[in-house]
Amino acid sequence: MLAVNYTTLRDNMKTYMDKITDDYETMIVTRKDNKNVVIISEESYNNMMENIYVMGNKYNYDWLMESKAQLENGMASVHDLPEVEADE
Incomplete structure (x- = not known):
């Protein structure tokens, strides 16, 4: 700072x-x-406001923490996404 x-x-x-x-x-x-x-910066401000919103809502926070625990416990998988044409 x-x-x-x-x-x-x-x-x-x-x-x-x-x-x-x-x-x-x-x-x-x-x-x-x-x-x-x-x-x-505006980017830092926007990030801070988004974090306040996500962490300020109990349901969002609980969902985020559950997802984090799943990732840490190896319960995640990787998937290839199909290519999308620019005009689609």
Whole structure:
């Protein structure tokens, strides 16, 4: 996690935004009076929101944990999928 003050961020905005998106970094922007903000990429945000949704619903969570246990216990199988033509 990166921490940078507002002035440094403002002077190097592109560099920091590239680091956040390219390296999946999280950045804390420090401000006066402890009114800090956190910057993350849109991809990281979307992933976080999806995880909150899946883990926040008991039925989804239970299904996911059951699937994980099946995989860990060797109860998974691999199947070849048929090729699909682009115009189908």
